[in-house]
Amino acid sequence: MKKLPVLLLFCGGAGLSVAAPSTIEGVRNVVVYREAGRYGGWPANHGIWIWGNEILVGFERGYFKYSGSRHSIDWDRPAEHVLARSLDGGETWTLEHPASLRPPPNSLVAHVHTEPGGKETVDCPGGIDFTNPNFAFTARMEDVNVGPSRFYYSYDRGKNWNGPFRIPNFGQKGIAARTDYLVNGKHDMTMFLTAAKSNGKEGHVICVRTQDGGKTWRMLSFVGPEPGPDDMAIMPSSIRLSSGAILTSIRHTHWIELYRSDDDGKSWTFLNRPVADTGAHGNPPRLFELKDGNLAITYGYRSEPYSIRTVISKDHGKTWSHPVTLRNDGGTWDLGYTRSVVRPGGKVVTVYYFNDDSKKERFIGASIWDPQAIERMADRR
Numbered sequence: 001m002k003k004l005p006v007l008l009l010f011c012g013g014a015g016l017s018v019a020a021p022s023t024i025e026g027v028r029n030v031v032v033y034r035e036a037g038r039y040g041g042w043p044a045n046h047g048i049w050i051w052g053n054e055i056l057v058g059f060e061r062g063y064f065k066y067s068g069s070r071h072s073i074d075w076d077r078p079a080e081h082v083l084a085r086s087l088d089g090g091e092t093w094t095l096e097h098p099a100s101l102r103p104p105p106n107s108l109v110a111h112v113h114t115e116p117g118g119k120e121t122v123d124c125p126g127g128i129d130f131t132n133p134n135f136a137f138t139a140r141m142e143d144v145n146v147g148p149s150r151f152y153y154s155y156d157r158g159k160n161w162n163g164p165f166r167i168p169n170f171g172q173k174g175i176a177a178r179t180d181y182l183v184n185g186k187h188d189m190t191m192f193l194t195a196a197k198s199n200g201k202e203g204h205v206i207c208v209r210t211q212d213g214g215k216t217w218r219m220l221s222f223v224g225p226e227p228g229p230d231d232m233a234i235m236p237s238s239i240r241l242s243s244g245a246i247l248t249s250i251r252h253t254h255w256i257e258l259y260r261s262d263d264d265g266k267s268w269t270f271l272n273r274p275v276a277d278t279g280a281h282g283n284p285p286r287l288f289e290l291k292d293g294n295l296a297i298t299y300g301y302r303s304e305p306y307s308i309r310t311v312i313s314k315d316h317g318k319t320w321s322h323p324v325t326l327r328n329d330g331g332t333w334d335l336g337y338t339r340s341v342v343r344p345g346g347k348v349v350t351v352y353y354f355n356d357d358s359k360k361e362r363f364i365g366a367s368i369w370d371p372q373a374i375e376r377m378a379d380r381r
């Protein structure tokens with residue numbers, strides 16, 4: 001596969017990444033992808049995967065066009081589904097553009113035009129081995145309210161992808177899929193999706209499962225009640241605890257909620273609201289477990305000071321710390337959509353889209369942070 005250079009503002013180089021100074025204890029920022037005139041966006045829609053110190057993250061690469069009220073992407077020029085790979089735990093990154101991830105012909109993704117050359121979506125024949133050590137899986141959608149949606153999978157750490165395969169509607173008005181799944185066994189996977197509400201707008205989280213490697217899926221449950229007409233419950237991020245319980249964090253209009261299932265996804269109990277305020281435009285969570293067994297949620301904050309933040313739980317999600325800022329130099333609200341992974345040594349790599357000037361390109365950044373330092377900050381508040 002041909003690899004493209006990572007392009008930075010005013011400079012470029014193959015595999016080059018530039019560290020930015022950080023004023024926050026225990027946090028160092030690096031550039032994953034930055035290119036003048038382009039829009040790098042929304043890693044949370046695509047997914048992140050880790051194998052030791054090898055990290056892969058997906059995102060959208062479009063064209064920048066300034067808007068004071070909407071995302072500053074050029075809605076009329078094609079955007080691409082691309083990947084960035086690090087072989088050194090997030091320190092440096094290389095851009096990849098696999099043809100096998102291209103959307104179906106004549107697709108729009110959230111109203112943005114897509115590049116040509118993709119294959120038609122088909123039904124999955126099943127038999128996917130979810131336990132393959134080099135497995136990766138990504139779910140994508142077209143319209144943010146009703147889809148349709150599709151998925152791809154890889155057995156070689158994202159270098160080549162199989163798909164696109166059709167995601168059913170599960171009797172709903174539509175499915176707007178992003179990537180959130182739990183592997184249960186060789187052919188057994190639980191996936192979390194956003195269904196359209198009864199009025200056809202986004203959204204209401206559902207839990208679904210396949211036990212034949214992706215050939216058939218069944219809906220297990222709604223996660224939480226359907227939100228009201230002025231709210232949304234979308235973009236889940238889920239983990240399984242050592243007890244077997246599942247925790248799912250959900251983006252609402254201005255906050256993040258947490259639900260727990262003790263019967264493998266069949267029913268859910270509201271736990272709490274780990275984040276009461278994600279800013280004026282809202283932002284999705286990334287829920288994950290730290291090496292010391294504590295839990296963390298990372299997210300973007302879309303009011304001033306525009307920032308990337310985290311909250312910590314030391315009791316399996318029952319209570320949460322006050323927000324701790326990882327990065328606070330955002331130029332406007334158009335940022336966030338974090339994905340986070342834990343390196344073998346315990347440090348966290350949080351990837352997001354960002355800007356340091358409202359009228360310049362959007363770029364993909366990463367904060368590499370020490371959970372112990374962040375936990376000490378949380379304890380002091």
